[in-house]
Amino acid sequence: MTGFFTEERSVETVNARMGKHINPRLAEVMASLVRHLHSFVKDIHLTTDEWEIAIGFLTKAGQICNAERQEFILLSDTLGLSMLVDAINNRRPIGATENTVLGPFHVVGAPERKMGDTITLDGKGESCLFEGCVINAHGEPINGARIDVWSDNADGFYDVQQPDIQPKWNNRGIFTTGDDGKYSFVGIKPVSYPIPNDGPVGQMLSSLGRHPYRPAHMHYIITAPGYQKIVTHTFVGDDPYITSDTVFGVKHTLVAPFERINDGSTIWRSPFNFVVTPCDEGK
Structure with a gap:
């Protein structure tokens, strides 16, 4: 034991209170958390008023959470x-x-x-053909890959945000590739939208001089037997928020082409190939 608590030996004192027979990973995580938290407080000389503000912020974040909203995930994002x-x-x-x-x-x-089906059910937005292939690193097509897609509508809302306004499953669908690994579906060219910003996280962003917007994107989850699951987006490259995504989700490899084609009722085309990785590679 390290004895009584002192500023100089705060980390050692707190971590010494952990039992000897607890889960090793829990001990590792909590010891590091205590070490970094105490180092942060000492580094900035956190005041009592600032500590109270932080506690109030976390309390409000917890109070706003419910089955439809998770403010702590928003904070993490x-x-x-x-x-x-x-x-x-x-x-x-x-x-x-x-x-x-x-x-x-x-x-x-x-x-x-x-x-080739259309996933847009509300008739809004500029129609866009999304197409490409699911392939491996050698360019070989993947048969039986499931592609789960979803996006906001032209007003910047997902169907679950407007259950009384949008049709159920608007801008959603699951597609399965054949022997050629190809996929195609018709949705809309997505639009940028703000994350929920009427709570403590929104207040934090405002205080930091940050906007709450995400650049326009289409969501994908791709699964195939023997390959790692891909959870990703493709982004509209000329979106005004492409370099300042409020959740830092943009990667340059995920910026997709959006080509104007004006082919009948379809205005845009967005080609993008997904390259899957074997389950045992890169881990």
Whole structure:
């Protein structure tokens, strides 16, 4: 034991209170957390008033959380923590499709659709053909890859945000590749939108002089037997927020072409190939 608490030996004193037979990983995580927290407080000489503000912020974040909203995930996203955890846990070889944040609006059980189907059900927005291939690092097509897609509508809202306004499963669908590995579906050219900013995280962003916007993107989850799951987006490159995504989700390899084609009712085309990585590679 290290004795009584002192400023100089605060870390050692707190960590010494842990039991000897606890989960080793828990001990490692908590010891590091205490070490970094105490170092942070000492480094900036945190005042009592500042500590009270921090406690109040966390209290308000907890109070606003419910089944539809998770303010702590929003906090993690806007501090870049979510992207850092994702990057550490999804390291892949150069050339493989990179992950980005899942986001809060994925819904399990979206309808299975046929290749080429339209996922936009509300009739809004500029129609866009999304197409490409799911391939491995050697360029070989992947048969049986499931592609789960979703996006906001032309007003910048997901269907689950407007259950009384948008049709159920608007801008959502699941597609399965054949022998050629190709996919195609018609959605809309997505638009940028703000994350929920009426709570403590929004107040934090405002205080920091930051905007709450995400650049326009299409969501994808791609799964195939024997390959790592890809959770990612493709982004509209000329979006005004492309270099300042409030959740830091943009990677340059995920910026997709959006080509104006004006082919009948379809205005845009966005080609993008997804390169999957074997389960045992890059971990």
